[in-house]
Structure formats: structure tokens, C-alpha cells
Amino acid sequence: ETGVTQSPTHLIKTRGQQVTLRCSSQSGHNTVSWYQQALGQGPQFIFQYYREEENGRGNFPPRFSGLQFPNYSSELNVNALELDDSALYLCASSGGQGARNEQFFGPGTRLTVL
Amino acid sequence: SQELEQSPQSLIVQEGKNLTINCTSSKTLYGLYWYKQKYGEGLIFLMMLQKGGEEKSHEKITAKLDEKKQQSSLHITASQPSHAGIYLCGADKGTGNQFYFGTGTSLTVIP
Numbered sequence: 433e434t435g436v437t438q439s440p441t442h443l444i445k446t447r448g449q450q451v452t453l454r455c456s457s458q459s460g461h462n463t464v465s466w467y468q469q470a471l472g473q474g475p476q477f478i479f480q481y482y483r484e485e486e487n488g489r490g491n492f493p494p495r496f497s498g499l500q501f502p503n504y505s506s507e508l509n510v511n512a513l514e515l516d517d518s519a520l521y522l523c524a525s526s527g528g529q530g531a532r533n534e535q536f537f538g539p540g541t542r543l544t545v546l
Numbered sequence: 547s548q549e550l551e552q553s554p555q556s557l558i559v560q561e562g563k564n565l566t567i568n569c570t571s572s573k574t575l576y577g578l579y580w581y582k583q584k585y586g587e588g589l590i591f592l593m594m595l596q597k598g599g600e601e602k603s604h605e606k607i608t609a610k611l612d613e614k615k616q617q618s619s620l621h622i623t624a625s626q627p628s629h630a631g632i633y634l635c636g637a638d639k640g641t642g643n644q645f646y647f648g649t650g651t652s653l654t655v656i657p
Contacts, residue, residue, distance in 0.1 A: 436588070465645065474550075474634055474647035475589070488644050522588060535645070537581075537588035 436525050436538035444544045450511045453541045455523035457504045462527070463487070464506040465535060466498060469520040481506055510543075518545045549573065550635055550648035558654045559625050567620045567651045569635030576638055578618045580609050583632040583650070592620075592633075622653075630655045 437456045445451050457464055463482045467475035477490035481500035495511040504525070510517055520542050524535035551570045559565050569578065577596050581589040593602045595611035595618060602609050606623045622629055636647040 467647075472650075474636075474649045477644050477646055480644075490644055520586060524589075534579075534591055534594065536591070539588040540586070542586065 436523060436536050438521075438523055438538035438541050440541060441539070442542045442544075444546065445513050446546050447513055447515060449513050449545075450509065451513060451543060453508045453510075453521050453523075453543070455506045455508070455525075455538055457506070457525035458536050460527065461525035461536070462504050463525060464500055464504065465524045465526070466506070466508045467522040467524065468492070468517075469522060469540070470516075471519070475522055478508070513545045515545050518543060549646055550637060552633075552635060552648035552651050554651060555649070556652040556654070558656065561626060561655055561657050562624055565622050565625055565653070567633050567653075569618045569620070569648050571616050571637065573616070575611070575615045575618075578611050578615075579636040580618070580620050581634045581636060581647075583634060585632065589634065625653075625655045627655045627657050629653060 436458050439454045465480040466478040468478055469475040478492050478496055479486055479498055480488040484500045497509045500506045520540045522537055522540045524537045526535045553568050557565055579594050580592040582592055583589045593609045595609055598613040598615045600611045608621045611618045630653055632650045632652050634647050634650045636645055638645050
């Protein structure tokens with residue numbers, strides 16, 4: 433069974449640029465959630481995708497957007513990057529809709545915005 | 547404001563000592579999850595508690611959810627350096643599909 437993978441592991445961008453982060457779900461999982469974790473903080477929920485549809489969103493502006501593909505892999509896109517977007521971005525996959533299924537986390541992508 | 551408060555923020559213990567981490571919510575929890583995170587890495591699921599008064603154990607880690615389902619504690623017995631990391635409690639909001647975490651407790655175990 434393959435776990436959750438994320439790419440890239442590290443990324444450096446400048447303010448105003450756009451970035452795409454990728455997540456491959458654990459085999460058999462149809463739900464992906466994305467989180468932003470600033471240094472010294474707990475992860476903050478960005479949004480969740482279930483069967484290719486956004487299925488819940490946290491308090492993040494529209495420049496944070498996502499996609500889920502038929503194979504349940506997912507992308508997180510962030511436009512017009514700001515310095516405060518520097519964080520560890522985590523994706524988690526789970527077996528069903530809703531937040532109560534056990535989530536399996538990837539290792540994260542460390543984004544630095546200069 | 548944080549909906550899940552964790553205490554303490556950080557903890558330094560000698561190997562072999564017992565310790566407890568607390569997670570408190572102002573609202574009734576529908577499910578309380580404990581995760582461990584190695585610095586800068588992904589989260590590892592430890593345990594999930596759903597019923598008031600529930601207690602679960604895995605190896606030397608025990609988690610409890612109080613009867614009112616508003617507070618949980620994570621207890622580590624005879625700590626080891628491998629227990630070091632950040633412990634996070636998490637919960638779902640009961641409606642919708644949002645999941646939220648506490649601020650975390652950083653644990654250092656000195657050999």
C-alpha cells in the first residue's frame with residue numbers, strides 16, 4: 433500500500449508569483465484535505481476535496497484554489513503569493529467524505545516566499 | 547481565537563519520566579484525534595476518541611476523553627527519546643467537513 437506523497441519537498445518563490453503543489457492520495461482513498469502550517473503553529477484547514485468536488489473550506493482567500501483528479505490525486509494552487517504564505521503545506525487523504533475518517537498525512541511541502 | 551487549547555506549549559523531561567499533555571475545547575467534541583509530528587514533517591495518527599469517558603492505549607501512550615467531551619489528555623509512561631516531537635490534538639466541527647488542530651505541544655526527552 434502506497435502512502436501519501438507530496439511534491440516538491442521544498443520550494444522558494446517570490447512575492448506575486450504563483451505556485452502549484454501536488455499530492456498523491458493513499459491507495460483507495462477518495463478524499464483529500466489541504467492544510468497550511470506556519471512555523472510554531474498547528475495546521476490550519478484550507479479545503480477538502482471529495483470525488484473531484486470541493487467539499488468544505490476554511491478561512492482562506494480565493495487565491496488558494498485546488499483540484500482533485502479522477503485518480504484522486506490533488507493540486508493546491510496559490511496565486512499572488514504573499515510573504516505570509518511561507519509555511520509547510522500538508523495534504524491528507526482519507527477513505528470517505530467528511531472529517532471523521534482517519535486522515536493519513538503526507539510529509540509536506542515547505543514553501544518559502546521571499 | 548484557538549478553538550482547541552493545548553497545554554503545556556512545550557515540555558522537557560528526563561528519559562523514563564511520565565508526562566501528560568492536555569487539550570481543551572470550549573465546545574463539545576464530536577471526535578478528538580491525537581497526532582505526532584516530527585519537526586517539519588507530516589503528521590502520524592496516534593489515536594481517535596469519540597465517546598465520553600473513552601480511553602485508548604497504544605504502547606506507552608494513553609489518551610482519554612472526558613465525560614463532557616470537552617477535554618482530552620495524552621499520557622506517556624516512561625518516556626523515551628523516540629517520543630520526542632510535536633503532539634497535536636485535532637477535532638472536526640461536527641457540521642461540514644472542516645477539521646481543526648490545537649497549537650501543539652513540543653516534547654523533548656533528554657537521555
